[in-house]
Amino acid sequence: MDECMLRTVWVIVLILLGAFMAPVLDGLRRKIRAKVQRRIGPPLLQTIYDLSKLFSLQPVLPFKNMFMIVTPYIVFVSMLVLSAAVPIPYVPGFSTVFDAITLLYALLFVSVLVVLLGLALPNPYSNAGSAREALTVTVFEVFIAFTIVGIAYKMKTLNLYGLAVLYGFPGNYLRISTLFLSASLFILAYIESAYTPFDMGEAETEVLGGPYLEFSGRYYGLFLYALLLKRYILLSLPVSLVLVSPVAAVLRSLVSGPLLSVLVLGVFTLFLLITMSVYSVIEALYPRYRVDLAFKPLILASVIPLIGLVMGWLGW
């Protein structure tokens, strides 16, 4: 099997993995949140049932406008394709041609489409949700900028595949600066995924789902699926770099070839589930921030990657 063929196979495997893991991770999140709140909670595959139900319903929209019909598909397909770009060491998908900035900009592109749709609709809740979403993204960018620059300075590359492999090497991994950068990666994934203290954009109880309010049936299903995929992609960043990469660096000396890739993929899935469980516990414990109060913690959090960056300069 030649290189190109192998990569195509891995791309397909990664897309399938993303398509399956995204709803399962959400099911796990709902289950654990229920447990923390002393409820029984839905079954693990509930999100998949929800999605299949949504896809079978007849959609109701305020306008029969092509922009409203096409955008959910574009958002969903883009997310599905991007899930092949998750950086997993020794699993060469799209991550070999992507870099970290590109991935984050692609996610931003999808957010912008949703924001635009929310602003286009003559509904005050959609408008409010979109405006909040846009502002949150902007304010949090300071944090993202420091994290990216810190990692680029430390690892001398931003290629996702390269990062996934290099991050776990002992020379890079066992440093104080890397500790701070790893923490920032976990925070980045949490906040960008809009888990509870930071879900000002959708905010079910305040603005009724924000930009998604007017969508129903398969269109809402596509948006929901895309959102879950986005959370999966973001979660895979810290999991793969911080947790899987050092394990892969050890495994590399024991096995090689396709077996290595399959083993690493298994480890990746395991760590995904563990990390999601931890996130869910945190999510269950916090209420949502009021939108005007959320900017302060978002800006203050930037201190963590900044420390990582400065320590990187000092060579620690």
Place this chain on the structure above:
Amino acid sequence: MIMDLASTLFGVMASAYALAIIIPLALRSNYTLSIRAGLSFVFIASLSQLILSSTIMIRGSSACLYGYFCIDSFSALFLAVIGLAGLSISLYGMEYMEIYKGLGGAWAYSLMVSLFLSSMAMLCISDNLLLFLFFWEVMTLTSIVLIGWEYGEKHVVRATKQYLYTMLLLNSFPLILGVSMLWAGYGTLQLSSLEKIIDDRSPAWLLSIIMFYIAFTAKAGLYPLHFWLPDAHPAAPSNISSLLSGVMIKMGVYGLFGVMLRYLHPPVILYYLLLVQALLSIFWGSIKAVGENHAKRLLAYSSVSQIGYILVPLSLSAITLGFDRVLSALLLAAGLAYLFAHSIFKTLLFLTSGCYIYVYGSAGLDDVANIGAVSRTAMISIIVGSLSLAGLPPLLGYIAKLSIYASILRGASPLYSVIAAMVIALSPLTLLYSVKYMAPALRLVEKKVVRGRIGYPMRAGMLVPVVLLVVFGLYSIFGLFTSISMRFYGVAGNASVEAGLIHIISPYGYYFPLIVFASIGLGLLLGYIDRGKDVVTSRVWTTGYIIPPDKHLIRPSHLYIEFSRIFEPLTGFSHEVYECLVWRIPSKIVYSGIASRITRFFGGLNTWFAAKARGLAEKYSGIREFKLDELAGSSVVAAVRVFGNMARLIIVSPIALFTIALLILSVIILVILLFWWV
């Protein structure tokens, strides 16, 4: 062979620009025909200019014409930028200028556009500083006339005056002074020979460098000399605003790099200053643009911030030149790529703001909605242009922005990572205002429409940049910019540098737009197959209450108010300072103090003369025998009137006064300098 081709194309270009002046003059009785004929010749000129420049860029050769004009690949890039903008604005203007039919003067418009474009083209290729100065002044003067085209509007007059005074004080005066100092110091103004004899110690060199720096940064609209830009650019007709923002501010960049860095060996410290100014520009332009509610003013402020994005990598490149040529070439290439991209999408965006005015009669963001119902081309142009501005994939803007990040992050010292962090952290502000620009056009609410249709010329004018943004997004031309930058620094043919550059640029995600395009295409296809056949429509859901939509919707002007409020003390204070420095104090002293007194004197003189002459004429007009005298008397009255008005216009208007003062001042300084050297 290249020389033949170059001189032929140059001849075609020059004659087409000349015909664009002459033919409309012949057709001046018919406004529409006159405009269309003039702009067709501008189109031909731009096309030949584009072919000329792209031939030179792709071949990597250079051509010298008539001894004074040299085109190398660096100036060819600027020629290409002017040509591309000229193509779109000439097509667009054929229909758009109908708005201004009431004002007349079609031939004057063609004359000004032709002179404006040709002077910019010529200054990019002139090898002689005197010619450069001449074309620079022609560019400034024609742009003044074009900015003040809607002379009846109060805000236009104010913007024009402000532009005029600023340009005289911060552009013409320093440039004249700088050029005359170089002449006094070295006895030549030929740039290529100046490069060899210039020495880095003499005061003439230092003073001319400082003067050039002020002139070029003011023209580029760089903070803090940007204050004229947000008033001046929106005042012009939209296709001219495109030229001002898309092209003219780049002439400042050309001056800073194509003239100063290349020939005059400026000190590195100047480029550190430029870097700081560029970063401040990004910040200031962005936060002001986020708070704007007028489409054209928003775009003008965005130009202030985008010129910062262009100049950050370029100034870093000049700083890096001393110790790392590979990185320096890469940074220059990234800056040029962004310059190219910005000129295309800013041209497009100003044209779309013209669509707002054309269709809704206003460019206020609250007055605009659902432009897709009027013209789908306009909607697509707005989306493509704004996404490019925000630097989002998969368009050219994204490639250019990624090039900036990638090249800055290649630097080894902490300086580069600080700059990169700042640039990346500030970039979502661009996203905020481009969403603000784009969202109103998509809003599915009803608004009053003035013209229900956008015709083919306007659509064609917008489609040119749209196609370019998409095509260059897919097929990256970054290699072209690296070859230009390597030739600019004289490292072309150096195998190790070339190998280093190729190594640097290849791993980055230039494949990625293909993937995004493919997914967007697939999404569009699925959406098309779906077409929403089984969709049921219902009212917008407002939790069961019937709220009148115009009462409770979040309008574009409401967006980001809480964000803008954070910066309010800062923006308010600076506004006050600018008002005082640029407008109130000069108007107290010059415009209303001195000038008005002189005007009153001449006005009085005029009235006195006219009264006397009229009296004389009336005295004799009663006698029939003196018919001849009556005739003579009335002509005296007329002559005196004309003289008085002309005197008031020419000698005492504040504009002329200012010019004369500046000229006298520069002559005095010149004389002092000459004595000093002698």
